[in-house]
Amino acid sequence: MMVLGLTGGVGAGKSRILELFSKDYGAQMIQADLVARKLEDPGQPGLAGLVSLFGTGILQKDGTLDRKGFAERIFGNPEALKRVNALIHPLTWNEIKRQIRESSADLIVVEAALFDERSREVCQYLLYVDTQDEIRIQRLMENRGYSRGKCLDIMKNQADRSRFLELADFVIDNSGSLEESRQQIRQILKKTGYDNGPEEV
Ligand SMILES: CC(C)(COP(=O)(O)OP(=O)(O)OC[C@H]1O[C@@H](n2cnc3c(N)ncnc32)[C@H](O)[C@@H]1O)[C@@H](O)C(=O)NCCC(=O)NCCS
Numbered sequence: 001m002m003v004l005g006l007t008g009g010v011g012a013g014k015s016r017i018l019e020l021f022s023k024d025y026g027a028q029m030i031q032a033d034l035v036a037r038k039l040e041d042p043g044q045p046g047l048a049g050l051v052s053l054f055g056t057g058i059l060q061k062d063g064t065l066d067r068k069g070f071a072e073r074i075f076g077n078p079e080a081l082k083r084v085n086a087l088i089h090p091l092t093w094n095e096i097k098r099q100i101r102e103s104s105a106d107l108i109v110v111e112a113a114l115f116d117e118r119s120r121e122v123c124q125y126l127l128y129v130d131t132q133d134e135i136r137i138q139r140l141m142e143n144r145g146y147s148r149g150k151c152l153d154i155m156k157n158q159a160d161r162s163r164f165l166e167l168a169d170f171v172i173d174n175s176g177s178l179e180e181s182r183q184q185i186r187q188i189l190k191k192t193g194y195d196n197g198p199e200e201v
């Protein structure tokens, strides 16, 4: 089994690249934000932890997290964001590790917005999806209806490109077409010794 980590800034194309790994190589996909989201469901340890940090005011009437209100509260407040991350990230990584332990897949790709030294315990190689800022902004404005301001706001809260490059073993330049990215994936898998060639579609 080989486990790869896939990271990059908002709108870089992580989810699209992840799909290519699944389509071409049958990789199992794990998305950290979905794992984190489940941990924030009622009865789950993430939500219990958030309530003990911030009180029941973060809940809606039905007991679920008020995601919009909570996002506004933490993304404008670095101190609060730090506390949330310190709680949610370890829980998320533990759950990802559990899923990997229980998997029998040959190839697993874990997508997460940020990797750190801990990710090394989980992934053999880290891949950084590198896409020019202006192209990310255009794609997010066109496809997700984000404003330029919102894109810049999220981008400035995320790690620098230099930090990603420092961590990554391989870079996928996704500023061009998905077909170009697909070729780069192929080359990377060859370098890791994994590539058996794409499955017939
Ligand atoms: C705060 C939470 C509940 C909000 O979740 P939600 O489902 O609404 O979606 P999402 O994460 O896309 O955020 C919603 C909105 O917040 C804004 N936003 C998101 N990320 C950022 C950021 N890094 N900086 C500024 N604004 C941001 C955007 O306007 C976005 O549309 C969620 O982001 C969360 O639990 N975050 C902390 C845990 C974490 O980091 N998880 C990631 C995987 S480990």
Ligand SMILES: Nc1ncnc2c1ncn2[C@@H]1O[C@H](COP(=O)(O)OP(=O)(O)OP(=O)(O)O)[C@@H](O)[C@H]1O
Binding pocket: 008, 009, 010, 011, 012, 013, 014, 015, 016, 017, 113, 139, 140, 143, 144, 174, 175, 176, 177, 178, 181
């Ligand atoms: N090579 C490409 N060519 C054209 N459009 C692309 C390409 N790669 C990604 N996109 C589009 O750009 C947008 C952002 O891509 P995607 O959702 O995969 O990014 P992401 O890095 O997963 O974002 P987030 O950080 O928000 O999870 C999507 O609308 C996607 O369809």
